[in-house]
Amino acid sequence: MGVFAEKCFELDFKKLILMYLPTFRRKYITFNFLYVLISPIEKMYIDFLKVRKRNIDKLTHNYQICSIRKRLNDVFDKSERRIKIYSSETYAGLYIYTENEDDAIRSKTKFLSENKPIYLRTESELYQEFDFIVEIPNTGINEIELKAEIDFLKLESKRYQIVIK
Numbered sequence: 001m002g003v004f005a006e007k008c009f010e011l012d013f014k015k016l017i018l019m020y021l022p023t024f025r026r027k028y029i030t031f032n033f034l035y036v037l038i039s040p041i042e043k044m045y046i047d048f049l050k051v052r053k054r055n056i057d058k059l060t061h062n063y064q065i066c067s068i069r070k071r072l073n074d075v076f077d078k079s080e081r082r083i084k085i086y087s088s089e090t091y092a093g094l095y096i097y098t099e100n101e102d103d104a105i106r107s108k109t110k111f112l113s114e115n116k117p118i119y120l121r122t123e124s125e126l127y128q129e130f131d132f133i134v135e136i137p138n139t140g141i142n143e144i145e146l147k148a149e150i151d152f153l154k155l156e157s158k159r160y161q162i163v164i165k
Helices: 003-007 013-020 028-059 065-076 143-153
Strands: 084-087 132-136 160-164
Touching: 013 028, 065 084, 065 132, 065 143, 132 143, 143 160
Parallel strands: 132 160
Antiparallel strands: 084 132
């Protein structure tokens, strides 16, 4: 952001009161009375600046894993930075023998039955449900806020799982 964009949000309400107050009305009592009337607007302005800063900070991060990890650690685990993000492992569907490779004399698949087939990997290991795994410490992190933050940062097509360590 440019210097002008930041300067346009710097308001001093006391100076504004003095600037718009006619010179013959510039007395201590009049100034204080007007400042009391303006103070709720000043509080709203301070709240607006806090929300603006939080939104700008939120928008500086993108969908990359390193950026998501940095943002989550900044928000939920600022001191120890223990939130980690891993890619989920996908395995190739390996096989031992096919039916065509099996011969009649030395059957390589005779120990397999239709009732109890043997799998090298489970179906969930072969076809991952999640694209990445977010590992968080067991410190009472609000999972709803965490999910909202991840959903805001991640790509729409990516799926994730939260694991509490």
